Amino acid sequence: MNVAIMAFPLYILLMLAELAYERHAGRSTYRLADASTSINTAVLRVLLEGPLRLLLVVPYAWLYEHGRLFEWDATSPWAWLLGFIAVDFCFYWAHRTLHRYNLLWGAHQPHHSSEDFNLSTALRKGAFQTAFDWPFYLPLALLGLPLPLFLLLLGIQLAYQFWIHTQHVGRLGWLEQVLITPSLHRVHHGQNDCYIDKNHGGVFIIWDRLFGTYAEEREPVRYGVTTPVATFDPIRLQFSWWRLLWADARATRSWWDKLRLWWMPTGWRPEDVKHRPWPKMPADKFETHYPARLKAYAFVQFLAINALALCFLFRLGQASVWEPWLLVLVILGSCVSLGLLFEDSRHVGWLEGARLLAMAGLALAWGEWLAPGLAGWGVLLAGLCLANAVWLGWLLSSARLARAV
Secondary structure, three states: OOHHHHOHHHHHHHHHHHHHHHHHHOOOOOOHHHHHHHHHHHHHHHHHHHHHHHHHHHHHHHHHHHHOOOOOOOOOHHHHHHHHHHHHHHHHHHHHHHHHEHHHHHHHHHHHOOOOOOHHHHHOOOOOOHHHHHHHHHHHHHOOOOHHHHHHHHHHHHHHOOOOOOOOOOOOHHHHHOEOOHHHHHHHOEOOOOOOOOOOOOOEOHHHHHHOOOOOOOOOOOEOOOOOOOOOOOOHHHHHHHHHHHHHHHHOOOHHHHHHHHHOEOOOOOHHHOOOOOOOOOOOOOOOOOOOOHHHHHHHHHHHHHHHHHHHHHHHHHOOOHHHHHHHHHHHHHHHHHHHHHOOOOOHHHHHHHHHHHHHHHHHHHHHHHOOOOOOHHHHHHHHHHHHHHHHHHHHHHHHHHHHO
Protein backbone atom coordinates (compact mmCIF):
# COMPACT_ATOMS: atom_id res chain seq x y z
CA MET A 1 0.00 0.00 0.00
CA ASN A 2 1.55 3.29 -1.13
CA VAL A 3 0.05 5.94 1.15
CA ALA A 4 1.68 8.81 -0.77
CA ILE A 5 -0.09 7.75 -4.00
CA MET A 6 -3.41 6.94 -2.29
CA ALA A 7 -3.39 10.46 -0.83
CA PHE A 8 -3.34 12.02 -4.34
CA PRO A 9 -7.05 13.11 -4.20
CA LEU A 10 -6.25 14.95 -0.95
CA TYR A 11 -3.29 16.63 -2.66
CA ILE A 12 -5.58 17.89 -5.42
CA LEU A 13 -8.07 19.29 -2.88
CA LEU A 14 -5.28 21.07 -0.99
CA MET A 15 -3.90 22.60 -4.20
CA LEU A 16 -7.39 23.84 -5.11
CA ALA A 17 -7.71 25.31 -1.61
CA GLU A 18 -4.36 27.06 -2.00
CA LEU A 19 -5.43 28.47 -5.36
CA ALA A 20 -8.72 29.67 -3.86
CA TYR A 21 -6.87 31.35 -0.99
CA GLU A 22 -4.50 33.07 -3.41
CA ARG A 23 -7.42 34.36 -5.46
CA HIS A 24 -9.00 35.75 -2.31
CA ALA A 25 -5.72 37.26 -1.07
CA GLY A 26 -4.75 38.73 -4.43
CA ARG A 27 -1.50 36.81 -4.50
CA SER A 28 -0.22 34.19 -6.91
CA THR A 29 2.53 31.59 -6.59
CA TYR A 30 1.30 29.38 -9.48
CA ARG A 31 2.08 29.41 -13.17
CA LEU A 32 0.16 26.95 -15.36
CA ALA A 33 3.23 25.72 -17.24
CA ASP A 34 5.33 25.22 -14.13
CA ALA A 35 2.60 23.61 -12.02
CA SER A 36 1.60 21.27 -14.86
CA THR A 37 5.23 20.24 -15.28
CA SER A 38 5.52 19.55 -11.56
CA ILE A 39 2.43 17.36 -11.50
CA ASN A 40 3.47 15.53 -14.66
CA THR A 41 6.80 14.63 -13.06
CA ALA A 42 4.72 12.94 -10.35
CA VAL A 43 3.01 10.98 -13.13
CA LEU A 44 6.43 9.83 -14.35
CA ARG A 45 7.35 8.80 -10.81
CA VAL A 46 4.15 6.74 -10.55
CA LEU A 47 4.90 4.98 -13.85
CA LEU A 48 8.38 3.99 -12.64
CA GLU A 49 7.45 3.35 -9.01
CA GLY A 50 6.61 -0.33 -9.45
CA PRO A 51 9.83 -1.63 -11.02
CA LEU A 52 12.12 0.73 -9.07
CA ARG A 53 10.45 -0.08 -5.75
CA LEU A 54 11.59 -3.69 -6.24
CA LEU A 55 15.18 -2.47 -5.75
CA LEU A 56 14.15 -1.68 -2.18
CA VAL A 57 11.57 -4.37 -1.45
CA VAL A 58 13.53 -7.43 -2.58
CA PRO A 59 16.76 -6.88 -0.56
CA TYR A 60 14.76 -5.52 2.39
CA ALA A 61 12.60 -8.66 2.50
CA TRP A 62 15.67 -10.91 2.18
CA LEU A 63 17.58 -9.13 4.97
CA TYR A 64 14.53 -9.17 7.21
CA GLU A 65 14.02 -12.88 6.65
CA HIS A 66 17.65 -13.96 7.05
CA GLY A 67 19.40 -11.28 9.10
CA ARG A 68 17.04 -9.43 11.44
CA LEU A 69 18.40 -8.95 14.93
CA PHE A 70 15.17 -8.16 16.77
CA GLU A 71 11.47 -9.02 16.67
CA TRP A 72 8.95 -6.18 16.54
CA ASP A 73 5.31 -6.40 17.56
CA ALA A 74 3.70 -4.62 14.61
CA THR A 75 0.50 -4.06 16.62
CA SER A 76 2.28 -2.09 19.34
CA PRO A 77 2.01 1.74 19.30
CA TRP A 78 5.65 1.84 20.37
CA ALA A 79 6.64 -0.11 17.25
CA TRP A 80 4.83 2.45 15.11
CA LEU A 81 6.35 5.42 16.91
CA LEU A 82 9.92 4.10 17.01
CA GLY A 83 9.60 2.79 13.46
CA PHE A 84 8.43 6.17 12.21
CA ILE A 85 11.32 7.97 13.91
CA ALA A 86 13.76 5.41 12.45
CA VAL A 87 12.30 5.82 8.94
CA ASP A 88 12.70 9.60 9.15
CA PHE A 89 16.27 9.21 10.41
CA CYS A 90 17.13 7.03 7.39
CA PHE A 91 15.37 9.52 5.11
CA TYR A 92 17.53 12.33 6.49
CA TRP A 93 20.75 10.54 5.57
CA ALA A 94 19.43 9.44 2.18
CA HIS A 95 18.26 12.99 1.41
CA ARG A 96 21.48 14.58 2.63
CA THR A 97 23.59 12.19 0.54
CA LEU A 98 21.49 12.86 -2.57
CA HIS A 99 22.53 16.50 -2.25
CA ARG A 100 26.23 15.78 -1.76
CA TYR A 101 27.38 13.75 -4.80
CA ASN A 102 27.14 14.49 -8.50
CA LEU A 103 25.45 11.30 -9.69
CA LEU A 104 22.96 11.24 -6.83
CA TRP A 105 22.15 14.93 -7.12
CA GLY A 106 21.11 14.29 -10.71
CA ALA A 107 18.40 11.93 -9.45
CA HIS A 108 17.11 14.43 -6.88
CA GLN A 109 17.62 17.74 -8.68
CA PRO A 110 14.24 17.62 -10.51
CA HIS A 111 12.48 18.14 -7.19
CA HIS A 112 14.37 21.42 -6.70
CA SER A 113 14.17 22.60 -10.30
CA SER A 114 10.97 24.65 -10.01
CA GLU A 115 11.46 28.39 -9.61
CA ASP A 116 8.04 28.56 -7.97
CA PHE A 117 7.16 27.21 -4.54
CA ASN A 118 3.64 25.97 -3.89
CA LEU A 119 1.88 22.71 -3.15
CA SER A 120 2.36 21.49 -6.72
CA THR A 121 6.13 21.71 -6.15
CA ALA A 122 5.79 18.84 -3.66
CA LEU A 123 4.78 16.59 -6.57
CA ARG A 124 7.78 17.51 -8.73
CA LYS A 125 9.75 14.34 -8.16
CA GLY A 126 12.98 12.80 -9.34
CA ALA A 127 11.59 9.86 -11.30
CA PHE A 128 14.76 7.82 -10.78
CA GLN A 129 15.46 8.76 -7.16
CA THR A 130 14.26 5.40 -5.81
CA ALA A 131 17.05 3.73 -7.76
CA PHE A 132 19.61 5.55 -5.59
CA ASP A 133 18.18 6.02 -2.10
CA TRP A 134 17.02 2.46 -1.32
CA PRO A 135 20.22 1.25 0.45
CA PHE A 136 19.71 3.78 3.25
CA TYR A 137 16.60 1.98 4.46
CA LEU A 138 18.09 -1.53 4.62
CA PRO A 139 19.37 -1.14 8.23
CA LEU A 140 15.71 -1.09 9.28
CA ALA A 141 15.36 -4.65 7.96
CA LEU A 142 18.32 -5.73 10.07
CA LEU A 143 16.69 -4.07 13.09
CA GLY A 144 13.60 -6.18 12.43
CA LEU A 145 11.05 -3.60 11.26
CA PRO A 146 8.54 -5.70 9.26
CA LEU A 147 8.35 -4.83 5.56
CA PRO A 148 4.59 -4.02 5.46
CA LEU A 149 4.93 -1.70 8.45
CA PHE A 150 8.04 -0.09 6.98
CA LEU A 151 6.31 0.66 3.67
CA LEU A 152 3.28 2.08 5.46
CA LEU A 153 5.40 4.33 7.68
CA LEU A 154 7.50 5.45 4.71
CA GLY A 155 4.32 6.40 2.84
CA ILE A 156 3.04 8.40 5.82
CA GLN A 157 6.42 10.10 6.15
CA LEU A 158 6.38 11.11 2.48
CA ALA A 159 2.74 12.24 2.63
CA TYR A 160 3.58 14.57 5.54
CA GLN A 161 6.03 16.41 3.33
CA PHE A 162 3.32 17.59 0.94
CA TRP A 163 1.89 20.39 3.09
CA ILE A 164 5.26 21.99 3.86
CA HIS A 165 5.61 23.17 0.23
CA THR A 166 3.76 26.48 0.60
CA GLN A 167 4.54 30.16 1.00
CA HIS A 168 1.31 30.92 2.86
CA VAL A 169 2.22 29.49 6.27
CA GLY A 170 4.58 31.57 8.40
CA ARG A 171 6.74 30.63 11.36
CA LEU A 172 5.11 28.16 13.74
CA GLY A 173 6.83 28.93 17.01
CA TRP A 174 7.89 26.03 19.21
CA LEU A 175 6.89 23.44 16.59
CA GLU A 176 9.99 24.48 14.62
CA GLN A 177 12.12 23.11 17.42
CA VAL A 178 10.89 19.61 16.58
CA LEU A 179 9.23 19.44 13.16
CA ILE A 180 9.98 20.42 9.59
CA THR A 181 7.60 23.30 8.85
CA PRO A 182 6.87 25.27 5.67
CA SER A 183 9.31 27.98 6.79
CA LEU A 184 12.12 25.48 7.38
CA HIS A 185 11.42 23.68 4.12
CA ARG A 186 11.39 26.92 2.15
CA VAL A 187 15.00 27.25 3.31
CA HIS A 188 15.75 23.82 1.88
CA HIS A 189 14.44 24.86 -1.55
CA GLY A 190 16.40 28.11 -1.63
CA GLN A 191 19.41 28.67 -3.85
CA ASN A 192 20.64 31.49 -1.60
CA ASP A 193 24.20 30.75 -0.46
CA CYS A 194 23.13 30.57 3.18
CA TYR A 195 20.37 28.06 2.41
CA ILE A 196 22.08 25.54 0.13
CA ASP A 197 22.18 22.00 1.59
CA LYS A 198 20.23 22.89 4.73
CA ASN A 199 17.23 21.31 6.48
CA HIS A 200 17.28 17.81 4.97
CA GLY A 201 14.80 16.28 7.42
CA GLY A 202 11.45 14.99 6.20
CA VAL A 203 9.36 15.24 9.38
CA PHE A 204 11.75 16.03 12.24
CA ILE A 205 14.17 18.96 12.25
CA ILE A 206 16.13 17.43 15.13
CA TRP A 207 18.43 15.55 12.73
CA ASP A 208 19.54 18.80 11.10
CA ARG A 209 20.10 20.36 14.50
CA LEU A 210 22.17 17.37 15.63
CA PHE A 211 24.28 17.01 12.49
CA GLY A 212 24.95 20.63 11.55
CA THR A 213 22.65 21.19 8.58
CA TYR A 214 20.09 23.47 10.26
CA ALA A 215 19.20 26.96 9.05
CA GLU A 216 16.35 29.36 9.77
CA GLU A 217 14.49 31.45 7.20
CA ARG A 218 16.11 34.86 7.60
CA GLU A 219 16.11 36.39 4.12
CA PRO A 220 13.78 36.14 1.11
CA VAL A 221 14.14 32.78 -0.58
CA ARG A 222 15.04 32.48 -4.24
CA TYR A 223 13.74 29.13 -5.40
CA GLY A 224 15.21 26.77 -7.95
CA VAL A 225 18.70 25.45 -8.66
CA THR A 226 21.88 27.30 -9.54
CA THR A 227 22.06 25.47 -12.89
CA PRO A 228 18.50 26.09 -14.19
CA VAL A 229 16.75 23.40 -16.24
CA ALA A 230 15.05 25.96 -18.53
CA THR A 231 12.38 23.55 -19.75
CA PHE A 232 8.79 22.56 -19.13
CA ASP A 233 9.37 19.07 -20.47
CA PRO A 234 9.08 16.79 -17.41
CA ILE A 235 11.23 14.13 -19.05
CA ARG A 236 14.05 16.41 -20.19
CA LEU A 237 14.35 18.02 -16.76
CA GLN A 238 14.97 14.56 -15.24
CA PHE A 239 18.30 14.44 -17.07
CA SER A 240 19.31 18.09 -16.79
CA TRP A 241 22.17 17.66 -14.30
CA TRP A 242 23.36 14.36 -15.78
CA ARG A 243 23.61 16.01 -19.19
CA LEU A 244 26.00 18.59 -17.75
CA LEU A 245 28.09 15.82 -16.19
CA TRP A 246 28.10 13.87 -19.45
CA ALA A 247 29.29 16.94 -21.35
CA ASP A 248 32.18 17.35 -18.87
CA ALA A 249 33.00 13.64 -19.04
CA ARG A 250 33.27 13.83 -22.82
CA ALA A 251 35.28 17.06 -22.79
CA THR A 252 37.92 16.21 -20.17
CA ARG A 253 41.12 14.57 -21.44
CA SER A 254 41.69 12.59 -18.25
CA TRP A 255 40.19 9.10 -18.22
CA TRP A 256 40.36 9.11 -14.43
CA ASP A 257 38.31 12.31 -14.31
CA LYS A 258 35.80 10.87 -16.80
CA LEU A 259 35.06 8.13 -14.29
CA ARG A 260 35.36 9.85 -10.95
CA LEU A 261 33.42 13.04 -11.65
CA TRP A 262 30.15 11.09 -11.20
CA TRP A 263 31.06 10.23 -7.62
CA MET A 264 32.70 13.49 -6.61
CA PRO A 265 30.98 16.12 -4.44
CA THR A 266 28.16 17.98 -6.16
CA GLY A 267 29.50 20.67 -8.48
CA TRP A 268 33.03 19.22 -8.76
CA ARG A 269 34.47 19.52 -12.29
CA PRO A 270 37.76 18.41 -13.88
CA GLU A 271 40.36 21.16 -14.01
CA ASP A 272 40.62 21.16 -17.80
CA VAL A 273 36.88 21.79 -18.36
CA LYS A 274 36.14 24.38 -15.68
CA HIS A 275 36.37 27.11 -18.29
CA ARG A 276 33.33 25.67 -20.08
CA PRO A 277 30.33 27.71 -18.90
CA TRP A 278 27.39 26.07 -17.18
CA PRO A 279 23.91 27.60 -17.26
CA LYS A 280 23.53 30.57 -14.93
CA MET A 281 20.41 31.78 -13.22
CA PRO A 282 18.76 34.59 -15.23
CA ALA A 283 17.41 37.68 -13.53
CA ASP A 284 13.85 36.47 -14.04
CA LYS A 285 12.17 33.08 -13.89
CA PHE A 286 12.27 30.83 -16.93
CA GLU A 287 9.19 31.66 -18.97
CA THR A 288 8.01 31.20 -22.52
CA HIS A 289 5.48 33.22 -24.41
CA TYR A 290 3.17 30.60 -25.86
CA PRO A 291 -0.09 32.07 -27.22
CA ALA A 292 -2.54 32.85 -24.42
CA ARG A 293 -5.34 31.17 -26.36
CA LEU A 294 -3.53 27.85 -25.93
CA LYS A 295 -3.84 27.95 -22.13
CA ALA A 296 -7.32 26.41 -22.03
CA TYR A 297 -6.25 23.72 -24.51
CA ALA A 298 -3.10 22.98 -22.48
CA PHE A 299 -5.12 22.69 -19.29
CA VAL A 300 -7.51 20.20 -20.89
CA GLN A 301 -4.59 18.09 -22.13
CA PHE A 302 -3.05 18.22 -18.68
CA LEU A 303 -6.27 16.83 -17.19
CA ALA A 304 -6.35 14.12 -19.87
CA ILE A 305 -2.78 13.03 -19.06
CA ASN A 306 -3.64 12.62 -15.40
CA ALA A 307 -6.84 10.76 -16.27
CA LEU A 308 -4.74 8.35 -18.33
CA ALA A 309 -2.38 7.89 -15.40
CA LEU A 310 -5.32 7.04 -13.13
CA CYS A 311 -6.57 4.52 -15.70
CA PHE A 312 -3.10 3.00 -15.71
CA LEU A 313 -3.17 2.57 -11.92
CA PHE A 314 -6.71 1.27 -11.57
CA ARG A 315 -6.70 -1.12 -14.53
CA LEU A 316 -3.14 -2.38 -14.25
CA GLY A 317 -4.15 -5.69 -12.68
CA GLN A 318 -6.61 -6.49 -15.51
CA ALA A 319 -4.23 -5.64 -18.35
CA SER A 320 -2.36 -7.91 -20.70
CA VAL A 321 1.42 -7.78 -20.53
CA TRP A 322 1.76 -5.38 -23.45
CA GLU A 323 -1.10 -2.98 -22.63
CA PRO A 324 0.49 -1.15 -19.67
CA TRP A 325 3.70 -0.56 -21.62
CA LEU A 326 1.79 0.89 -24.55
CA LEU A 327 -0.20 3.12 -22.22
CA VAL A 328 3.06 4.24 -20.58
CA LEU A 329 4.38 5.28 -24.02
CA VAL A 330 1.20 7.25 -24.68
CA ILE A 331 1.47 9.04 -21.31
CA LEU A 332 5.17 9.80 -21.80
CA GLY A 333 4.51 11.13 -25.31
CA SER A 334 1.72 13.30 -23.92
CA CYS A 335 4.01 14.74 -21.23
CA VAL A 336 6.66 15.62 -23.81
CA SER A 337 4.11 17.14 -26.16
CA LEU A 338 2.59 19.29 -23.42
CA GLY A 339 6.05 20.51 -22.42
CA LEU A 340 6.77 21.52 -26.01
CA LEU A 341 3.43 23.31 -26.16
CA PHE A 342 4.34 25.37 -23.08
CA GLU A 343 7.67 26.18 -24.73
CA ASP A 344 5.89 27.25 -27.95
CA SER A 345 7.92 24.78 -30.01
CA ARG A 346 7.37 24.92 -33.74
CA HIS A 347 7.10 21.12 -33.78
CA VAL A 348 4.23 20.92 -31.30
CA GLY A 349 1.49 21.00 -33.95
CA TRP A 350 2.70 17.87 -35.71
CA LEU A 351 3.47 16.03 -32.48
CA GLU A 352 0.17 16.94 -30.83
CA GLY A 353 -1.79 16.04 -33.93
CA ALA A 354 -0.09 12.65 -34.21
CA ARG A 355 -0.61 12.04 -30.48
CA LEU A 356 -4.32 12.82 -30.60
CA LEU A 357 -4.89 10.63 -33.65
CA ALA A 358 -2.97 7.77 -32.02
CA MET A 359 -5.01 8.19 -28.84
CA ALA A 360 -8.24 8.11 -30.85
CA GLY A 361 -7.19 4.78 -32.36
CA LEU A 362 -6.20 3.38 -28.99
CA ALA A 363 -9.48 4.54 -27.44
CA LEU A 364 -11.40 2.53 -30.02
CA ALA A 365 -9.24 -0.50 -29.29
CA TRP A 366 -9.17 -0.10 -25.50
CA GLY A 367 -12.60 1.27 -24.69
CA GLU A 368 -13.77 -1.96 -23.03
CA TRP A 369 -10.52 -2.32 -21.04
CA LEU A 370 -10.55 1.25 -19.75
CA ALA A 371 -14.21 1.21 -18.73
CA PRO A 372 -15.69 -2.31 -18.74
CA GLY A 373 -19.45 -2.43 -19.09
CA LEU A 374 -19.82 1.07 -20.55
CA ALA A 375 -20.97 0.65 -24.13
CA GLY A 376 -19.59 3.13 -26.61
CA TRP A 377 -16.97 4.46 -24.16
CA GLY A 378 -14.16 3.95 -26.66
CA VAL A 379 -16.11 5.75 -29.39
CA LEU A 380 -16.74 8.68 -27.06
CA LEU A 381 -13.05 8.92 -26.13
CA ALA A 382 -12.01 8.73 -29.78
CA GLY A 383 -14.49 11.49 -30.62
CA LEU A 384 -13.06 13.69 -27.86
CA CYS A 385 -9.53 13.15 -29.20
CA LEU A 386 -10.61 14.13 -32.71
CA ALA A 387 -12.44 17.18 -31.36
CA ASN A 388 -9.25 18.21 -29.56
CA ALA A 389 -7.31 17.80 -32.80
CA VAL A 390 -9.73 20.14 -34.59
CA TRP A 391 -9.52 22.60 -31.66
CA LEU A 392 -5.71 22.54 -31.81
CA GLY A 393 -5.71 23.10 -35.57
CA TRP A 394 -7.98 26.13 -35.18
CA LEU A 395 -5.85 27.56 -32.36
CA LEU A 396 -2.58 27.16 -34.25
CA SER A 397 -4.08 28.68 -37.42
CA SER A 398 -5.36 31.64 -35.43
CA ALA A 399 -1.96 32.08 -33.76
CA ARG A 400 -0.20 32.10 -37.14
CA LEU A 401 -2.63 34.69 -38.48
CA ALA A 402 -2.09 36.86 -35.39
CA ARG A 403 1.72 36.70 -35.86
CA ALA A 404 1.33 37.64 -39.54
CA VAL A 405 -0.68 40.72 -38.61
